[in-house]
Amino acid sequence: MHLYIGYKRYSSWSLRPWLAMQATGIEFTETVLPFDHDNSLIQLAAEHGIPAKVPMLKHEGKMIWDSLAVLEFLADTYPEKNLWPCDPALRALARSACAEMHSGFIALRSEHPMNCHRVFPMKPSSAVQTDLDRLATLWQHFEKVSNPKGEFLFGEFGIVDAMFAPVAWRCIGYDLNISPAFEHWSKSLMALPAMQKWIGEGARESWRVEASEQVGLV
Ligand SMILES: N[C@@H](CCC(=O)N[C@@H](CS)C(=O)NCC(=O)O)C(=O)O
Structure with missing residues (x-):
């Protein structure tokens, strides 16, 4: 592959x-x-x-x-x-969340583009705050329904964790708060050797996209 x-x-x-x-x-x-x-x-x-x-x-x-x-x-x-949860009800929930991440959270995605090597605290706009609140509700729902045995959203790492991984970085990079449950998940995600590898390799890239580097400055 x-x-x-x-x-x-x-x-x-x-x-x-x-x-x-x-x-x-x-x-x-x-x-x-x-x-x-x-x-x-x-x-x-x-x-x-x-x-x-x-x-x-x-x-x-x-x-x-x-x-x-x-x-x-x-x-x-x-x-x-087991990239999706084995249980059909949990699989359906994971798919709903992934589909929403793929098509939604537009304000968060457009106002705070991922930039793995820039830490620039920003006050969220009201549209972004609505997205953050929605994420907090989603995490609350995951906690209630999934009750995972492992450290990720449905236990073992899977597609749903991968789909939300850039949100974890956005919260760190722009100092955005979602909820303690999100924070807990984000810590596990950021500790993954694979996540650290991506960030390390990103640091060694020399290309710069000015529009992303200037977010919050203009
Ligand atoms: N919804 C698509 C988005 C893909 C996308 O927009 N990729 C961007 C980079 S992040 C791209 O290829 N941009 C180059 C271009 O549009 O020519 C996905 O989930 O993969």
Whole structure:
């Protein structure tokens, strides 16, 4: 399997499948496509005749793009990794939360883009606060329904943890508060060797995207 990703410093969508693969021991090779600095993503998409963005997974001639589609493909390909909870009701809840992360939390995502190496405390706007409150409610619901035996949302690390991983970084980087339950989960997530590896590799990247570096300054 080969995973094409964007910048480790900035690409929250890329982090999600990368983290799921690293944290669960799925073997893969990877290429970073610095799409704001060269045309490698355009070329790759043209080569395969697909309207692709990163992340994108190449496997046995197939190209799969979009973070959630890649994660679903991984869950199908490696059922033994239990990337979704085994219990159908919990699986449905995990899917609801992931779908909401994929399509929602727009204010949080747009006003506080992921930047793994910038700590810049910001007061949340009222739209962002609504997203943070919604996340607190979601975590409350996870606690009530999931009652996990392990340290992640449904026990062992899975897709739902990967999908929300960039939110953990956003809270650290912009000093945003959600709830004690979220904080507890975020600590476990940040302690994952895979998460630390991503952050370390992001630190060694030299590309800079000015729009992301200037958030809160202009
Ligand atoms: N919803 C998509 C978003 C993918 C996306 O927007 N990727 C960005 C990088 S984070 C990208 O490829 N940008 C380059 C471009 O649009 O040309 C997903 O879940 O993968």
